[in-house]
Amino acid sequence: MTALNLASRGIVTPALSLGTDYERLASRFRPIFARIAEGALARERDRSLPYEQIEWLRAAGFGAVRVPVEQGGAGASLPQLIQLLIELAEADSNLPQALRGHFAFVEDRLNAEPGPARDVWFARFVAGELVGNAWTEVGSVAIGDVITRVSRDGGRWVVNGEKYYSTGSIFADWIDVFARREDTGEDVIAAVRARQPGVTHRDDWDGFGQRTTGSGTTTFAAAEVEEIDIIDFATRFKYQTAFYQLVLLAVLAGVGRAALRDISHEVRSRRRIFSHGNAPSFAQDPQVQQVVGQVSSLVFAAEATAVRAAQASQRAYEARFGGDAQAEHEANVDAELDSARGQSVIADLVLRATTLLFNALGASGTSEQKRLDRHWRNARTAASHNPIVFKERIVGDREINGTEPPYVWAIGAGPAAQQKAA
Template sequence: MTATAAQRITSAGHARRVALELADEFAVTAAERDRLRQLPHGEVERLAASGLLAVTVPAAHGGAELPPSELAEVVRTLAVADPNIAQIPHSHFVYLNLLRLAGSAEQQQRYFAQVLDGAQIANAQSERGGATVAEVATTLRPDGPGLRVDGTKYYCTGSPFAGILAVLTRLDDPEGRTGLSPGEYVAFLPASSPGVEILDDWNALGQRTTGSGTVRFDGVRVERDQLVARDAAVRAPTGYGAFAQLLHVAIDTGIARGALSAATEFVRTRSRPWFEAKVERAIDDPLVIQRIGELAVSVTAAEATLTAAGLAVDAATASADPGQDVIARASLAVAAAKILADRAATEVSSALFEVSGTRSAATEYGLDHFWRNARTHTLHDPVRWKYQHLGRALLHDTPPPLHGVL
């Protein structure tokens, strides 16, 4: 997809207003797109044209430079309406953050300008076949005067919509021909580069329209000025992982709120009361009222913890050297928020049917997409390890690790 001429977002308030307007628009057809598995090309073009994809571009490069907490609110708002659309630009913002932290001045100028004009970045990061998800087999090798990338990536969210692919690679240069330091590099490549093949083969039970399919790279030409060394951001106390995880928390929290709103609307307008309640309306059933109240507490707690985590990530990213304690607090705050968001999204999207009654399971209403989206997206990284890091921090004074997903 080519870049779309974009408006300029000028403030946090402006960003929130635009996000709400788009969310109202996207919500109308979200369930139908999910049912038919229609990729939201038009909606993503609207998102790019709105200027929201550029809200984190530094002010020195002409952007609004909104803090992570405000970006999280934008993502949460979109996720209430359609978590597929909210997830599509996740990697876009993560790799803009990589450029901010580790890109050269020339790279920042080039890519930030493209994003301000409406360009979109998608990830080509995850692989299959390794002993763990952290292993990288996609290689960056010397090839004549330049370099080449070869490999296959999976779960490449947003790839059908993007003009730029951020490709995680491992340098394979045993003779030192490139002069590059060993390690992992992200190659920022045009999606239209010869040798790139983008496949729309994502077939999960939820998040069906995120475009999270396979991308293959066969001898794709790479120039040095397209490479960013990843370690400078990921293996250092920069808040890189906390920033990325915060956006996942925002998506799950948005799903929870969307499911609760759908449940309350269905009970108000379509549900019948259980005969033993001896009431005329479902909304007057005391057990339904109780359960809706319990679900509201779960969602409100998730939203409040998202806000607190966002402020912690703001502090971790506000300066070039925030200190390891500030970084650790941000990672732990986001870990706690992720646990509550995971719990709220899966609980509320399932309980939706419990409070709404049998007719809510009819396919014509499409209410199942809330649970399927929650169940799929919360698999992104296991919350059981969040508990581990929180417990170790309290019992052993052990800071959370620096690996990009915490």
């Protein structure tokens, strides 16, 4: 049921982000994306974290593009957000992943019950405040368990624990921390201020790709959190795992666009040819042109799939306030499945594209100065999140048996590891 239909029945619905003029929206940020792209190779070589580049985006209001227009944001739809993240990922694929936790928290607030608490967060987003991510615990923690705790300390609430893969938190004003309440045992989200004495960030991510996402360790030692910012995890937006995956699909599609940009430039610029080639220049060689055409086609399909996969999540968002529980449920199922389907094919498309580019360049394409291998490394790293084999099995189980997909899952030590440790 649409918001218009509900309004005709006297039911008030919150302002929704249903989309805007994409070209006008993107034109605000494309000059910034171009500046970001200029230094991407140097940051890769030096492993220099993009603090300055994040600040450019913050100042331009990038973090508020999904906030409704009525609340000061741009009112972008989810497919439009994904398209924007693809453009940003072409400039530097580390940045949309660094902002993944922020946009997930924004999405959660978009789905929250309207009221003063939600309005406060919208105002923070519009003011440029960013949110990082701290969910995953490593080591001997049992699967399904949460060691990070939220507890009373006199008259205040504090968070204690350690998280890894805390992507973007090193750049953020707030951190979205998955924790457990000491008093009730309930799982919660604690929105913790990132810049306080009880929070320590370490850039110790050691993956061979996506090196400057700030995806290292965050430690919380009696870090304060306001009671109003302790949010029951049961109220978390239902299509969250689909959303997190969509951002990675945008990262992958953007990597593909960057690879296409670089192979085209390298071919145009190359002056040496092979005696057994087909033209007096690489740029005119039909076989080289064919390789670039293959890469272009693979990237086109990846980008189109990513944007298409986001449509189901947009429907789930709109259904949240549509007054039809069954329609909302079905939309959440579709969101999860479409993100998984997209993951399966986009990873393959972009990994092929980032390998094929070397077929058009020869040995000089492997130069460390050019670091064209970063495109494959970045794609392989982004594609390794949330193992594809499990997602493909989930989709297959749905097609064959009608099994509903899981919406929340965890990682941790299995029974065998726990028995060994004991």
